[in-house]
Amino acid sequence: MAHSEEGLDSQAAVRRTNLRRALQLVFRHPGEETRAGIARATGLTAATASSLVAELIESRLVVEGGQARSTGGKRATTLSIDAGHHLLFAMVLRPVDALAALVSLDGTTVYEERIAYSATTRDRAVREMLTRIADRFGGRMLLASVQLTGATDGRTVLESVQLDMSNVPLAEQYEAILGVRVALINDVDAEAIAEVVTEEQHEGLRLFVHLGTGVGGAVTLDGDIAPGPSTRAGEIGHVQVVFGPKAQLCRCGLYGCVEASASLTAILGPEYDESLDDAEVAPLLAAVDPETLRLGAEALARVIKLVGAMLDPSEVIIGGPAVILGEEFLEAVRESLAYDARGTNPLEVRYASTNVPPFAGAAQFALSTALGVRWSPAQLTLTPERA
Template identity: 30%
Template sequence: MSGGITPTSPGEILELIRSGQVTTRRELQDLTGLSRSTVALRLAPLIANGYVRARVRRSGSAGRPANALSFDETGKLILAADLGATHGRYALTDAAGTVLAESAGELSIGSPPQTVLRTVIRRFRDLIRRTDRPVGQLAGIGIGVPGPVDYARGRPVQPPIMPGWHDYPVAAELSAAFDCPAFVDNDANIMGLGEMRTHYREEASLLFVKVSTGIGAGVILSGRPQHGVAGAAGDIGHIRIAHPVEGRRCACGASGCLAAHASGAALARRLSDAGLPAVSSLDVVRLVHEGHPDAIEAVRTAGSLLGEVLSTAIALLNPSVLVLGGDLVLTHEHFLLSVRQAIYERTVPLATRDLAIAGSQLGIRAGVEGARHMVVDEVFSAEAVDARLETLETAGG
């Protein structure tokens, strides 16, 4: 048993299988030091309740075929939503990430939460109808919103661009609508989680920054988003910049916020005041692609301002990856190079020596992909699985 980890529950056995650390009963015995009979006892409820598949895996050599163990992902459905300031993206997937149905549409996050959540629920039900999958297969719901979130309670916390949402029971309302667990987090957190699990799984830390209508960041350490005491970790859009322009007020009511100078909404207002047709961050991107010098200059300045703020975060966290996402990244080198240059100019070489700076690879799907991972992490954690199995055992007498 020397060096073994000796799990004490079926849920911990499932974590070993889900992570790929073990793929057979023999590997499970060798890793944990448990006897064959004990391994069989721990696996029995996992197999019986659809958590684990056990299939005969034959090899080319003579001898007894091995029982291949794998997490049964296909029969467990997840509803995921990424809500932005002006749009929403919705997906129905299985636990493995296979997309069964997906949709997107305009959305005003400034509307009352009851109104927005009615839209979300309607969208989710439409996805289920399109796939003709039983609602009973739903494992959970994951949703991202553009504001601070009390993750443990599933409630937004004083989100500046979401009036009326403070302390609203978002997770509880979605859970009641579909009779399954629901989880809510900040949109930048779930985007960062999606990027890390898909493209940077081997990295120790990742900082994700979203620049669209507003600005927010997700800090992913050891594969998990960091929320802070009040859910405000990564809320960099409201950091005061060194030399603010007078009169540019933020949605939070303060002056000098980064978001009031470098967000897509701020740039659109500035270009519109200059006589250019810009209402949204995507309009800013369009103007840059059309070669308007004022738009290009505005985006480059925004990148420099963001880089100044991020240089402090880079020095403090020393992450291995910085991923930039959101609409302004679609301007490509105009924005990315400005951010990179500002970081390198203001940060000691040791902090950036091993830092990779890149645009989002998942793009518009980062949020729903991260929401899926959030649900899988919660619903299939050792604690959650053990609690579920205990409930089933009690119900079964």
């Protein structure tokens, strides 16, 4: 009996894997993929491919489209992503504001809402927004993801200095309001995932560094996050890299942390916050001390050089709002990396792409968690109904 149950479990696992493979092909070639194309790409029989497609259609993940181009015989029916029912909820939770979005399976943003709050009003304001969204979209949400600063195991906020949270079961709390599964993701991991969404090729190992009011890192391998056994991989902000009289006091209480020199707060001043708009940031940028900018670039380069020597990434991407520092800062980082430590490869460094919405990583995380597939570049679009 046990042997029979194991066989059934194995068959079900194979079926789930083939469903994901078939669905990913439709996501990669929406409006072009066919049942015959799925059979060819997967090596499955035509009957099995048709069975998989039938299940995907029944689950409202795929819809039939028009006729494919003729190849000499009967024209096949094309398959597209079903954008008419399921929605993915993505929220970016920050210290002073939150951005929530509902994204259809084809990557179209159908609703967007932003709220601002203080530390004392945050919890109530977020609960009220989640309640509004659940009342309107609850029956269509497939999964919810929440992007936040700090360490998380996907269910609990283990530690977030900026949100003043420690061991908070946030996913469970939000599930009680939304009525759908909630998964938490670190903000830097989400940004690294968003960068993957912008590209066709995901092969290789890459290092992603976030510069904002804090500093964090993430590593992607073939497009997937490498979180580490304790889910704290990339927590580089409070590694000491500056010593002696140039070491600045960090908010953690130590001196010389990379965050104390390379964060935007360190470079632009304590008035900087990631919620500021371009007009509010402009005077801070104009007042930047060139020496402060250079020291920040040197501190960041030290971390990149050490991690790069260990991991040998194909490239290093600087993300977050750091792009506002412009080419001057990026060139200063490159100059600090210019020496070649013996035995290491030169490191390619660039800014992250800026043509994706701020919730792109959280939305892709929700999609991959729920269905095990990825969007292709340019699928995640902004056509929202704003609250």
